[in-house]
Amino acid sequence: MTALSPFDGSEVADPDRNQRLADLLLEVARTLDPGVATVLPSRLAEDPRLDAVRGVLLQKQLDVLARLQHTFDDPEKLAAAISEILPHALALSGARDERLGLVLAPTMERATEASIRKDPNTLVNILYPVMGPAIRKSISERLEDTLQGLNQALRFAFSWRGLRWRFEALRSGTSFGDVVLKHTLVFRVEHVFLIHRKAGLLLEHVAAPDAAARDPQLVSGMLTAIQDFVRDSFDEAGSTSASAIDSLRLGDLLLWCEAGPQAYLAAVIRGNPPESLRVTLRDTLADIHRELHGALADYNGDSTPLGDLATRLEPCLKKQVQAPVRKLTPIMWAFPLVLLAAVAYWWLGQYFENTRVAAYVDSLRQEPGIVVTGVERSGGAWHISGLRDPLAVRPADLLRRAKADPEHIDERWEPYVALNPTIVLRRLQASLPPLPGATLTRTGDTIRIQGGVPPDWIEKARALVRALPAGAPSVDLSGLTDVEDPEYVRLRESIQQVRVYFDSGAPDPSSGQEVALDQIAKETREILEVARRLGFSVRLAIVGHADSRGKQTTNLGLSIARAEVVRSLLRKRGVEPYLLSVRGTGTLEPLKEGEAPDDLSLNRCVTVTVVNVSE
Numbered sequence: 001m002t003a004l005s006p007f008d009g010s011e012v013a014d015p016d017r018n019q020r021l022a023d024l025l026l027e028v029a030r031t032l033d034p035g036v037a038t039v040l041p042s043r044l045a046e047d048p049r050l051d052a053v054r055g056v057l058l059q060k061q062l063d064v065l066a067r068l069q070h071t072f073d074d075p076e077k078l079a080a081a082i083s084e085i086l087p088h089a090l091a092l093s094g095a096r097d098e099r100l101g102l103v104l105a106p107t108m109e110r111a112t113e114a115s116i117r118k119d120p121n122t123l124v125n126i127l128y129p130v131m132g133p134a135i136r137k138s139i140s141e142r143l144e145d146t147l148q149g150l151n152q153a154l155r156f157a158f159s160w161r162g163l164r165w166r167f168e169a170l171r172s173g174t175s176f177g178d179v180v181l182k183h184t185l186v187f188r189v190e191h192v193f194l195i196h197r198k199a200g201l202l203l204e205h206v207a208a209p210d211a212a213a214r215d216p217q218l219v220s221g222m223l224t225a226i227q228d229f230v231r232d233s234f235d236e237a238g239s240t241s242a243s244a245i246d247s248l249r250l251g252d253l254l255l256w257c258e259a260g261p262q263a264y265l266a267a268v269i270r271g272n273p274p275e276s277l278r279v280t281l282r283d284t285l286a287d288i289h290r291e292l293h294g295a296l297a298d299y300n301g302d303s304t305p306l307g308d309l310a311t312r313l314e315p316c317l318k319k320q321v322q323a324p325v326r327k328l329t330p331i332m333w334a335f336p337l338v339l340l341a342a343v344a345y346w347w348l349g350q351y352f353e354n355t356r357v358a359a360y361v362d363s364l365r366q367e368p369g370i371v372v373t374g375v376e377r378s379g380g381a382w383h384i385s386g387l388r389d390p391l392a393v394r395p396a397d398l399l400r401r402a403k404a405d406p407e408h409i410d411e412r413w414e415p416y417v418a419l420n421p422t423i424v425l426r427r428l429q430a431s432l433p434p435l436p437g438a439t440l441t442r443t444g445d446t447i448r449i450q451g452g453v454p455p456d457w458i459e460k461a462r463a464l465v466r467a468l469p470a471g472a473p474s475v476d477l478s479g480l481t482d483v484e485d486p487e488y489v490r491l492r493e494s495i496q497q498v499r500v501y502f503d504s505g506a507p508d509p510s511s512g513q514e515v516a517l518d519q520i521a522k523e524t525r526e527i528l529e530v531a532r533r534l535g536f537s538v539r540l541a542i543v544g545h546a547d548s549r550g551k552q553t554t555n556l557g558l559s560i561a562r563a564e565v566v567r568s569l570l571r572k573r574g575v576e577p578y579l580l581s582v583r584g585t586g587t588l589e590p591l592k593e594g595e596a597p598d599d600l601s602l603n604r605c606v607t608v609t610v611v612n613v614s615e
Helices: 017-032 034-039 048-057 059-073 075-096 099-118 121-155 160-172 176-184 216-234 275-291 293-297 309-316 330-366 395-402 421-431 455-467 486-497 514-534 552-572 597-603
Strands: 002-004 011-013 187-196 202-207 247-250 253-259 263-271 370-378 381-388 409-415 439-443 446-453 475-482 499-501 536-544 580-584 605-614
Touching (some): 330 395, 455 605, 486 605, 499 514
Parallel strands (some): 446 475
Antiparallel strands (some): 187 202, 247 253
């Protein structure tokens, strides 16, 4: 058994048709026998009679939906249906709402880019008929204007008038050729003809007040005949371009023509006109075509609909007369000389300043510990940048020697550690305290340190050598000898032999220990002076002790308290607190082993140790 689709009438397989058939037969039995209806419930979700009624009432709508579904399922039919209404929809959307254009613009741009990328000749072929003649004409006009300015500039380059014009160009910021062209260009537009292009008839003619009279109709006829002759004789066969004579020279007279769709302008000029005159002719012709386009297209020999054309053409009657040449006065003679002297003075100043800056840069490059990475001049100042070791010579000192102006020099130096032997020698000399018996010298790339010095000085020298980075010059320490100062040794041994004793369990010294404390304070001041003379400093480590009786934690605290008391007593005797450090050992570092009363008494004390500290 099959079921029909409500959309297209095609047969669709029903996977549970047997179940549906059984439900229908059961419903028929319930309808025929009321007893069965009371025993068995209905298995149908809805009454089939209602479904039949819906089929009768909605048959037309179901048929329409079926045809629409069939159209949607067939891509060719759907495309044909959309193509019939798409142009009308686009037209309505474009007229009522501009959002469609905004949405389609990116797609059209990408399509155009893809087309051009695929075949650039397509765009070239489209633009060539318009851009080609325009580019050629623009280049030709520009070259003619440039050559005209160049000829005039060469003519007046080495004259007094040329010097004055050079100063004017410098002051105004324009080129010398433009200034020469401005002062030497002399021209006058004598006649302007407006001729209808198709009919060849004269539409209007204007002339300068004192221009030689000619029959305008005859001149316009001759110009039309010449244009037709040139076009017929030299245009390529089948050419559709509207070519015409652009310019024509006869002696002092120059004919410039500007062609338009319906008419063209012909100007008879005496002299050498500027290129701006051609722009005036072109703009005048464009205004006439824009405002009288319909009248020109319908022209039949009657110029009345065109109105007053003479007023429109009068702006083209331009002229320029060269100013009279004035004689040079003494002041005018002196001015170029003063200007020349000022320029020479400025140039010499720049030359000497550049020489001094160059000498300064060379001295920087030769100085150890300085690396010049950039030298440039901009904004009227020199900008010098590089690397400088803190121990290298100060650039300001070199600048004074070179006698360069510091106002015109901007320097940027980044710090770095140089490995030059001279800089390493300076670094060791600055780090090691000076001693009479120690000498630091440089032999080639090797630094030698020699002399008899205290052991702590030797240890500091070795530490500095170990801290040098890889690639540093070698440092020879074999010439150093360990020398102990007798006075320092005597004082150190005397201080370290003194002991301050305490009673059992007491944190304060026993009676009679003031003499020991006074000796420690006195000899500490003496050893400080000796150490300062030798180039190092000392510190006192105060160590507290306790006997073995009692708990270890108690004895440790008691030993620390005894050391603190001794430090306080030494401070009262003038010993600086930063020289004193405190440590308690409890029973861990006994001065003598044993439980005898003398041994226990000996361990209840405070000792002092002298510690060397290199500066």
